[in-house]
Amino acid sequence: MELRVLRYFLAVTQYQNMTRAAKELLVSQPTLSKQLADLENELGTKLFIRGHRHITLTEEGQYLQSRAKEMVQLADQTTANIRKNQAISGTLSIGAGESIRMQRIMRIISNIVQDYPDIKIHLISGNGDEMEKALDHGTIDFAVFMGHRDLSNFNYLRLPEVDQWGIIMLKDDPLSNKTAITPQDLLGHPLIVSEQGLQEHRFQDWWGNLNQQMNIIATFSLPFNAQLLVENTGAYMFTFDHLLVNSHQHHLIFRSLSPKLVEPITIVWKKNTIQSKAAQLLIKRLKTTLNK
Known part of the structure; x- marks a missing residue:
């Protein structure tokens, strides 16, 4: 596979239209169509479902899209890194x-x-x-x-x-009067927990044998949207300290865990x-x- 053809392929997936992609790439539509047909022949599989107005990806096309992005990005980064030898x-x-x-x-x-x-x-x-x-x-x-x-x-x-774990909650929640939150404080309450932290058993030792009594209603990867969920549900969110977004500080507050849990x-x-x-x-x- 040539990088040039992969760039053609990614342009088509971006615009979902052969005519527009060809215009953006400054090539003729027949040339673009032939290059992509040759790519499908090379890989021995169909990459596109060609509709009247839009082009959609097959399962194989979706896989190639994710890998092509990585290959093109790696090539661009490598080129940029070696282009200037003097500085x-x-x-x-x-x-x-x-x-x-x-x-x-x-x-x-x-x-x-x-x-x-x-x-x-x-x-x-x-x-x-x-x-x-x-x-x-x-x-x-x-x-x-x-x-x-x-x-x-x-x-x-x-x-x-080190990062320190704690709980984000509503400012008017009764638990906000505490300086630190214990596992017993959270029993019976809805919890929002880091997906990675949960998968890697980060909290297992902290809540110990109370694990089965923890009511986890949601997980998250990054904290911004999870804080919106806290605002709307009144749930308790496990997260690192100092990640409370300014726009949420009117409604939410952070309290550390007891005993301390750091990473x-x-x-x-x-x-x-x-x-x-x-x-x-x-x-x-x-x-x-x-x-x-």
Whole structure:
């Protein structure tokens, strides 16, 4: 598969129309149609269902779409990273969950961009599983994990900061009068819990033998929409401290857990991979701050 043809394929999936895609790509429609037909022949499968006005993807086409995006992104990033040999330039792609403890990394990135204006930053939000997958596929340079994970396949630096778990609830909730929330406080109440935290049994030791009595009504990956759900249901949301969005602060409040529950923060990158100069610079500067 040629990158050029993959770009053609992605344009068609974006516009769902061969004529418009050809116009955007500055190629003739017959040329575009032939390239995609050749791609289907090469793969031995049908990628499109061609309707009168719109084109939809087959199951195989949907799979190719996800992988083609990764391949094109990786090619573009690699090209940008090696295009200028005399100066440090290119793209730094960093995937992470939401945490106020990203401040250390963001300060370093800010300084790097000021010192090397040709470096561009690409930030991607997602849970640990998503970021590890992106790292394995080479579509990001670094992943930042919040919590304990198997790091045997990665190079990594553990940050001194930790994330602390707590509960977001309505400000007028009776439990808001407490300075910290215990497992017994939550019995019989509706709970909204991090999907990754639940899958990795982060709360098992905290609530102990009360596990079966916890009423989990919803799970989430990132906290913004979950906070809207708290506002509308009065449920209790497990999340890290300092993630309460400003627009929700009129109605919601955060309370830490008792006993305390904290998570380590680790930045990781692939082993046995030659890092770009920009990536090497980030690692070097991060190590400098950790050694102070």
